[in-house]
Amino acid sequence: MIKYVIKRILLMLMVFMIIISMCFVLVKLLPDKPAEQFGKDMELIKMRRELLGYNKPLIQQYFIFVQRSLLGMDWGISETLYPMSDVWGKFMEKMPATVIVNLYTMIFSVPLGLMFGIYAALKKNKWQDHVISTAVMVFVSVPSYVYAFLIQYWLCFKWKIFPPQMDAGYDYLSWSMFKSMVPAILALGFGTIAGLTRYVRAELTEVLTSDYLLLARTKGLSRAQTTVRHALRNAMVPVFPMILGEFIGIMSGSLIIEGIFGIPGVGPLYVGAVGTTPPDYNFFMLLTAFYTIIGLTSGIVVDLSYGFIDPRIRMGSKK
Amino acid sequence: MSEKTKYEQLPASAFERVPMEGRMHDKKLESKPVGYFRDAFNRFCRNKSSVVAAIIILMLVLYSIVVPWLCQNNYTRALTDTMYLNYGKLPPKVEGLEWMGFSGTEVITVNENDFYKLRAIADETGLDPIVEIIAGPYQDPSFNGKGKATMYYDLRVDEYYRMGMMYMTVTQQEYDAIQAWQDEHQIQIIFPAITDSKQSDANIWYKADKKGKPTLSKVDKDGDGFLELTNIYKTTTPTDTSYHSTMRIAADNDPEKPLAYARKTGTSSAPGYVIRVSKYNYFQYRYGFEPAFVFGTNANGQDIFTRLASGARFSFLLAIGISAINLFIGAIYGAIEGYYGGAVDLVMERVSDVLSGVPFMVVTTLFQLHLAKQVGPVWSLLFAFVLTGWIGMAARVRMQFYRFKGQEYILAARTLGAGDFRLMFKHIFPNSLGTIITGTVLVIPGVIFSESSLTYLGIVNLESSTRTSVGTMLANGRGYLSTDPYIILFPALFISLLEISFNLFGNGLRDAFNPSLRGTE
Numbered sequence: 042m043i044k045y046v047i048k049r050i051l052l053m054l055m056v057f058m059i060i061i062s063m064c065f066v067l068v069k070l071l072p073d074k075p076a077e078q079f080g081k082d083m084e085l086i087k088m089r090r091e092l093l094g095y096n097k098p099l100i101q102q103y104f105i106f107v108q109r110s111l112l113g114m115d116w117g118i119s120e121t122l123y124p125m126s127d128v129w130g131k132f133m134e135k136m137p138a139t140v141i142v143n144l145y146t147m148i149f150s151v152p153l154g155l156m157f158g159i160y161a162a163l164k165k166n167k168w169q170d171h172v173i174s175t176a177v178m179v180f181v182s183v184p185s186y187v188y189a190f191l192i193q194y195w196l197c198f199k200w201k202i203f204p205p206q207m208d209a210g211y212d213y214l215s216w217s218m219f220k221s222m223v224p225a226i227l228a229l230g231f232g233t234i235a236g237l238t239r240y241v242r243a244e245l246t247e248v249l250t251s252d253y254l255l256l257a258r259t260k261g262l263s264r265a266q267t268t269v270r271h272a273l274r275n276a277m278v279p280v281f282p283m284i285l286g287e288f289i290g291i292m293s294g295s296l297i298i299e300g301i302f303g304i305p306g307v308g309p310l311y312v313g314a315v316g317t318t319p320p321d322y323n324f325f326m327l328l329t330a331f332y333t334i335i336g337l338t339s340g341i342v343v344d345l346s347y348g349f350i351d352p353r354i355r356m357g358s359k360k
Numbered sequence: 361m362s363e364k365t366k367y368e369q370l371p372a373s374a375f376e377r378v379p380m381e382g383r384m385h386d387k388k389l390e391s392k393p394v395g396y397f398r399d400a401f402n403r404f405c406r407n408k409s410s411v412v413a414a415i416i417i418l419m420l421v422l423y424s425i426v427v428p429w430l431c432q433n434n435y436t437r438a439l440t441d442t443m444y445l446n447y448g449k450l451p452p453k454v455e456g457l458e459w460m461g462f463s464g465t466e467v468i469t470v471n472e473n474d475f476y477k478l479r480a481i482a483d484e485t486g487l488d489p490i491v492e493i494i495a496g497p498y499q500d501p502s503f504n505g506k507g508k509a510t511m512y513y514d515l516r517v518d519e520y521y522r523m524g525m526m527y528m529t530v531t532q533q534e535y536d537a538i539q540a541w542q543d544e545h546q547i548q549i550i551f552p553a554i555t556d557s558k559q560s561d562a563n564i565w566y567k568a569d570k571k572g573k574p575t576l577s578k579v580d581k582d583g584d585g586f587l588e589l590t591n592i593y594k595t596t597t598p599t600d601t602s603y604h605s606t607m608r609i610a611a612d613n614d615p616e617k618p619l620a621y622a623r624k625t626g627t628s629s630a631p632g633y634v635i636r637v638s639k640y641n642y643f644q645y646r647y648g649f650e651p652a653f654v655f656g657t658n659a660n661g662q663d664i665f666t667r668l669a670s671g672a673r674f675s676f677l678l679a680i681g682i683s684a685i686n687l688f689i690g691a692i693y694g695a696i697e698g699y700y701g702g703a704v705d706l707v708m709e710r711v712s713d714v715l716s717g718v719p720f721m722v723v724t725t726l727f728q729l730h731l732a733k734q735v736g737p738v739w740s741l742l743f744a745f746v747l748t749g750w751i752g753m754a755a756r757v758r759m760q761f762y763r764f765k766g767q768e769y770i771l772a773a774r775t776l777g778a779g780d781f782r783l784m785f786k787h788i789f790p791n792s793l794g795t796i797i798t799g800t801v802l803v804i805p806g807v808i809f810s811e812s813s814l815t816y817l818g819i820v821n822l823e824s825s826t827r828t829s830v831g832t833m834l835a836n837g838r839g840y841l842s843t844d845p846y847i848i849l850f851p852a853l854f855i856s857l858l859e860i861s862f863n864l865f866g867n868g869l870r871d872a873f874n875p876s877l878r879g880t881e
Contacts, residue, residue: 056710056713056714056717057717059714060714060717060718063718064718064722064726067726067730068726070730071729071730178860178863178864179860181863182805182856182859182860182862182863183856183859183860184809184812184813184855184856184859186813186816186834186852187852187855187856190838190841190848190852193841194841194842194845198841198842205842296721296813296817297813297816297817300817301838311721312817312818312819315725315819316818316819320725320729325725329719329722332719332721332722333717333718333719333722336717336719337717
C-alpha cells in the first residue's frame with residue numbers, strides 16, 4: 042500500500058514537472074514587452090529585469106525558476122496586475138475568500154445532497170423520487186452562472202434580501218460578511234447538491250437491490266437497520282471519495298461565480314492576470330502551477346481514499 | 361408433478377411422422393430481422409423524455425440555421441449602417457403575446473420632470489408611452505423636510521414609444537425622401553424645430569429650464585387634471601418654403617406663421633438640415649416595418665433574436681467540429697493503446713496523463729496568447745479544445761478494446777489470417793460503437809458550456825462585427841441585469857434549455873445502446 046502511494050505521488054510530481062516546464066517554456070516564448078505608460082520609468086524596469094535574469098539564456102532562466110519559485114516559493118513581482126506587489130503574498134491574500142465561500146458551500150450542500158439522494162433511493166419509482174430526479178436533471182444541466190444571474194436578479198435586485206456584491210475587507214467571519222456571501226454560496230451549492238443527489242441515489246439503489254440486503258432482512262433486521270447499517274455504509278464507498286475530491290477542489294473555486302458576486306478570490310486573479318496587456322506572466326505561472334497541483338492532488342486523493350475507506354479494494358494490485 | 365405425468369401419457373395421435381421423401385426446411389422467419397441500430401432506435405423511442413429532448417434540440421438547431429439565414433436585420437447590416445445604435449435596450453415585444461410579457465413595456469419610477477416629458481411625447485407624437493400609472497404622485501420617501509420635495513411616479517411605460525425624438529442631420533435628398541414618404545403613408549416623422557437651440561434633449565419641445573423642468577401654464581385646457589405645457593416651436597414666414605413640410609402637426613394651423621420643420625446647416629453648395637424626428641416613425645421609414653423585437657434589443661441596439669441565432673449557430677458548428685475531430689483522434693489513439701497494450705499502452709497513457717493534467721483554462725489561455733494573432737481566436741479555441749478533448753474518447757475506446765480483444769472470435773479471425781488493422785477496425789471497433797456515439801454526442805453540450813464560460817470570462821474574445829457567441833452575449837448583458845434583465849435572459853434560457861435537453865438526450869442514447877447500464881445514474 043505505502044509503496045503504491047509513494048509511486049503515485051512520484052508519478053504525480055513527474056507529471057506536474059512536465060506540465061509546469063512546458064508552460065514555462067511556452068510563456069517565455071511569448072513577447073513580454075512592458076507597456077509604456079505615463080509615469081512609468083522604462084529604464085528602471087529594464088534594469089530590474091536585467092538583474093532578475095530576464096536576459097539570460099532560457100535554460101538558465103528555467104533553473105532559476107525551479108530554484109526560486111518552485112522550491113523557494115518566490116514567484117516574483119507583479120508587473121501589470123498589481124504593480125510592484127509580491128505575487129505570492131497577493132495570492133495568499135486572495136486565498137481565504139475563495140476557500141471560505143467554497144467551504145460554506147460544501148458545509149451546506151453535502152448534507153442536503155446526501156439527504157435528498159438517500160430519500161430518493163428509498164422512495165424509488167414513487168412520486169417523491171420522480172420529483173427529486175427531475176429537479177436533479179434540471180439543476181445538474183443548467184450552468185451555475187444562470188443560477189447566479191437568477192439569484193442576483195431576484196434576491197439581490199428585486200427583493201433586496203442580500204447585497205448584490207460581497208462586502209469588502211478581510212473580516213470573513215462577521216455576520217454581515219456571511220450575509221453578503223449567501224448569494225454566491227447558493228449559486229455554487231445548487232449544482233453540488235444536484236450532482237451529489239444523483240450519485241448517492243444511483244449507488245444506494247444498486248446496493249438496496251443486492252442479495253446481502255435481502256439476507257439481512259430475512260435474518261430479521263428491520264428496514265431501517267438494514268438501510269443504515271448495511272446499505273448506507275456500502276453505498277458511501279464510492280460517494281465519500283467524491284466528496285473528498287470536491288473538498289480539495291474548493292480551493293480552485295469558481296471563476297465565473299467569483300466574478301459575478303465580486304468575491305475577492307483567486308478566480309478574478311487569474312482572469313485579471315490574463316486580461317491585462319501584456320499578461321501578468323508571474324501571476325499566470327503561479328496560478329497555472331496552483332490549478333495543476335489541485336487537479337492532480339484531488340485525482341490522487343480520490344483514488345487512494347478508496348483503499349482507505351474500503352479495505353476490500355486493494356490499491357495497485359495486479360488482479 | 362402433474363405436468364410431467366401428462367407428457368408421459370401423450371397419445372400417439374399427437375405426433376406426426378417425418379416425411380421420408382423430399383427435403384425439409386426450417387420455416388422462414390416472418391418478422392423482419394432487427395439489427396443493432398434498429399434495436400437501439402426502438403429502445404430510444406420508448407424513452408419519452410429523451411424523444412422530447414431530441415425534438416427540442418432539433419428545434420434549437422433549426423432556429424440557429426433558419427433565423428440568421430432568413431432574417432435580414434441590423435445585425436447583418438452592422439458594417440454599413442449604424443442607425444441601429446439609436447434603438448438600444450428595447451424590451452421584447454410580440455403582437456398577440458402581450459400576456460406572456462412580450463409587451464414592450466417596463467415598470468419604471470420617474471420624477472416629475474420626466475413624467476412631464478413622457479406626457480409631452482404623447483401630446484406631440486400621439487404615441488402615448490404611459491400605459492398605466494401604478495402609483496403617484498408621491499413624495500420622495502427620503503425627503504428630509506428641507507426645501508421642496510421631489511414628486512415621483514411609478515409607471516408602466518411602453519419603451520418603444522418612450523424613445524421619443526432624436527436630432528438628425530440629413531442632406532437635401534434625404535430630407536425630400538422623408539417628406540415624400542410622409543405624404544404617402546400619412547405618418548408624421550419630422551416634427552417642428554424648436555427655438556431653444558441649447559436644449560440638448562430632442563424631446564423637450566416645451567418651455568423648460570436647462571435641467572428639463574417644464575414651465576407649466578396654470579390653465580388645464582383639456583380638463584384631464586394635468587397642467588398644460590407651452591410649446592416653443594420655431595416659426596417661419598409663408599414665403600420661405602424650404603423649412604416647410606407638406607405634412608403638418610395639428611398645432612401648425614396659423615397660415616401667417618407656419619412652423620419651421622428644420623434648421624439649416626452646412627454650406628450653400630451642400631446644404632444640410634437638422635431635423636427632429638420621431639424615432640418610432642423614422643424606424644418605419646428606414647426599415648419598412650414597425651419596430652417590434654421578439655427578444656428585444658441589446659444595449660447597442662442589435663436584435664437579440666437574430667443575434668442569439670447567429671451565436672448559437674457558431675456554437676453548434678464549433679461543438680460539432682470539435683466532437684468530430686475528437687472522435688477521429690480519440691478512436692485511433694484509443695484503438696492503438698487498447699489493442700497493443702503493454703509498453704505501448706504505458707507510454708501512450710502517460711502522454712494523455714500529462715495532457716489531461718493541464719487545466720483546460722491554462723491550455724486555452726496559452727493557445728490564445730500564442731496563436732490568436734496568427735490564426736484568429738476561433739481556430740486557437742478549436743485547437744485548445746482538440747488538444748485535450750480527445751482524451752476522454754481515447755479512454756473509452758481503450759476500455760472497449762481491452763474488453764473485446766481477448767475474445768474467441770478475435771482469435772478465430774486472427775487464425776484465419778486477419779491483420780492487425782483489420783482486427784482493430786473491422787472486428788473490434790464496431791462493438792464499441794454504442795459507447796462512442798454516446799460519448800461523441802455528449803461532447804457537444806460540454807463544448808458549448810466551456811465555450812460560453814470562456815467567452816463570458818473574456819479569456820477568449822469571439823466578438824466581432826460579423827460573429828458572436830452565446831457567452832459573449834451573456835457577458836454583454838451582465839451589466840444590465842438590474843435594469844434590463846431580458847438582455848441576459850434569452851441567452852441564458854437558450855443555454856439552459858440546450859444543456860438540459862442534451863443531457864436527457866444523452867441519457868436516452870446511453871440507455872438505448874447499453875441497456876445494461878440503464879438506471880445507474
